[in-house]
Every structure is written in C-alpha cells, then in structure tokens.
Amino acid sequence: MLDSMGFREAGAGWGLPEPGSNRGYAPLQLIEQFIVSIWCGACRFVHAETVRMDSTLVRLFGWARAAGHKAIMRLFARFDMLTNERVQAEVYRWFFGKISALKRVTLDVDSTVITRNGNQQGAARGYNPSRHGRASHHPLLAFVAEARMVANFWLRPGHAHSANNILQFLESTLHHLGHKIVGLLRADSGFFDETVLSFLEDKGIAYIVAARLTQPLQRALYHASGWWALKPGLELTELRYRAARKPLHNPAYSFQRTR
Structure with missing residues (x-):
C-alpha cells in the first residue's frame, strides 16, 4: 500500500x-518502522522492538537493519512546534491529494478529554466527566466525514476551553485539506461562539453548530411560532436571535424540538 501511494517519494520532500x-537512521525509515509497529498492534514506543526483531519485516521493507525504539523516540524529540506544524501540513496535503474523487467534504470538529495518570507534559486539571479532579489533555480534532479520516489534531492542556485556539485550528485544517472544498462544518455547543460563526460566514462555509440553551434562548424558543412537523414527534422552526452581549451578529438559527 505504501509503495502504491508513493510514500517514500513523497516523504523525501517533507523535510x-x-x-x-x-x-543515525534515516528519518523516513524510522517513520516507516513507527507505522508498521502500529499496524502490528504497538501502543507504546517500546513495542516497536517487535518489528526490530522480525527479520521478515526487515527484508520486506528493504531496511539494512531495523532501529530500536529509542531511535524513534529521538526522532520525535527533534520536532519543535514549528517543525511539527510544517511536516504535518505537508503530510496531510499529500494524503488528501491522493483522494482525488473527493472534491467536497463534510468537516466534523470536536474536542475530547484524555485522562492522564502520570506527569505528562501539558496535562492539567480541568473538566473531566469520567475522572473528576484528574489531570488530563483536552485535544481539538477535525474529521472528514466521507473518508472517516482525521484532518487535524491539536493537543491542549486539560483546563483549555472547547473553543480555545479554534480559529487557528480551523485555518490549519483548511490548509491541510488543500484544494478540497468544505461544503459543511458540524460542531457541538462547545464551539457556539461569535468569533467561530463569523469566521465560517466570512469563509462562505455552511455550518451546523449546536447552540447553548441559555435562559434567554429558552424564552425566545418558548415564544417562537411557525413550528412545522418534519416527522411525527419532531418539529422545526427558524428564528433570529441576538445574544445580549454580542449585538453585531444577528443570524437566523434553526431549532428542533421533540414531543
């Protein structure tokens, strides 16, 4: 599969x-070993030793000899933030360029909580629904729905708000997608923010973002009219709602209710 995708030829230009x-080992070989280790079930760096000891895999990939897991760790330690973003962008643009049949994509943006039990860098106490009080990371993720592939991933401290750095994240994600057109962006209420909505409208990107059900919004919905039944038990309406602290933005919102 890697040969058919031209992985080595592309990787030579990633810097x-x-x-x-x-x-030292060639960095592209270390990346190959890392990928093969994951395919073989590795979930820790030390598990890469399984590939190192497999002479069949070494011959299959044409390596003169396989590196130990510490060589892979040293490679990743040489990445700083700037190098990471540059290489990541090159890899994503190459990968999505291979999916030529996909011209328009649906982008799903979300965040999640990863509980940490040690002293990992960047881990901090924040919102953690499963392990209250535990340190965690709160990464941002973007997925291309049609291909079920990750389009971007940023690791953040556990106390970061869901929408923290979201504009920079979206700019980075659009760069990763290259010439793909984002036909629709979907996100939950953690990203219901004035700056996010304005950014998407300026880019001409259609979006479905769940609204925070605040008390003023609940009152507006209570007095809303024009509900129409999409199907039994599910009704829709549209209204214009302006948050009191954000008077410059007055978009139309669609709402649904169930009975």
Missing part, C-alpha cells in the same frame, strides 16, 4: 529532522 550523527 523530516535529520539525525545528529552520521551513523
């Missing part, structure tokens, strides 16, 4: 960090 020694 991967070079080893500090002439005896």
Whole structure:
C-alpha cells in the first residue's frame, strides 16, 4: 500500500529532522518502522522492538537493519512546534491529494478529554466527566466525514476551553485539506461562539453548530411560532436571535424540538 501511494517519494520532500550523527537512521525509515509497529498492534514506543526483531519485516521493507525504539523516540524529540506544524501540513496535503474523487467534504470538529495518570507534559486539571479532579489533555480534532479520516489534531492542556485556539485550528485544517472544498462544518455547543460563526460566514462555509440553551434562548424558543412537523414527534422552526452581549451578529438559527 505504501509503495502504491508513493510514500517514500513523497516523504523525501517533507523535510523530516535529520539525525545528529552520521551513523543515525534515516528519518523516513524510522517513520516507516513507527507505522508498521502500529499496524502490528504497538501502543507504546517500546513495542516497536517487535518489528526490530522480525527479520521478515526487515527484508520486506528493504531496511539494512531495523532501529530500536529509542531511535524513534529521538526522532520525535527533534520536532519543535514549528517543525511539527510544517511536516504535518505537508503530510496531510499529500494524503488528501491522493483522494482525488473527493472534491467536497463534510468537516466534523470536536474536542475530547484524555485522562492522564502520570506527569505528562501539558496535562492539567480541568473538566473531566469520567475522572473528576484528574489531570488530563483536552485535544481539538477535525474529521472528514466521507473518508472517516482525521484532518487535524491539536493537543491542549486539560483546563483549555472547547473553543480555545479554534480559529487557528480551523485555518490549519483548511490548509491541510488543500484544494478540497468544505461544503459543511458540524460542531457541538462547545464551539457556539461569535468569533467561530463569523469566521465560517466570512469563509462562505455552511455550518451546523449546536447552540447553548441559555435562559434567554429558552424564552425566545418558548415564544417562537411557525413550528412545522418534519416527522411525527419532531418539529422545526427558524428564528433570529441576538445574544445580549454580542449585538453585531444577528443570524437566523434553526431549532428542533421533540414531543
């Protein structure tokens, strides 16, 4: 599969960090070993030793010899934030460029909580519905719904708000997609923010973002009219709602209710 995708040819132009020694392993081989280790079930760096000891895999991929897991760790340690974003963008644009049949995409944006039990860098106490009081990370994720593929992933401290750095994240994600057109963006109420909605409208991107059901919005819905039945038990309406603290934005919102 990697050969048919032209993985090695593409990887040669990604500008991967070079080893500090002439005896070091080629960075592209270390990336290949890392991928193969994951395919073989690795969930820790040390599990890469399984691939190292498999002479059949070494011959199959044409490696002169396989590196130990610490060589892979040293490669990733040479990535700083700027290098990470640059290489990540190159990889994503190459990958999505391979999916030529997909011209328009639906982008799903979400955040999740990853509980940490150690002292991992960046872990902090924040909202954690499953392990209250535990340190965690609160990453941002973007998925292309049609391909069921990740389009972007940013790791953040556990106390970060859902919409924290979301505009920069969206700009980065659109860059990753290259010439793909985002026909629709979907997100939950954690991203219901004035700046997010204005950004999407300025970009001409249609969106479905769940609204926070605040008391003023509940009162507006109570007095709303024009409900029509989509199907038994599900009704829709549309109204214009302006948050009191954000007077410049007065978009139309669609709402649904169930009976």
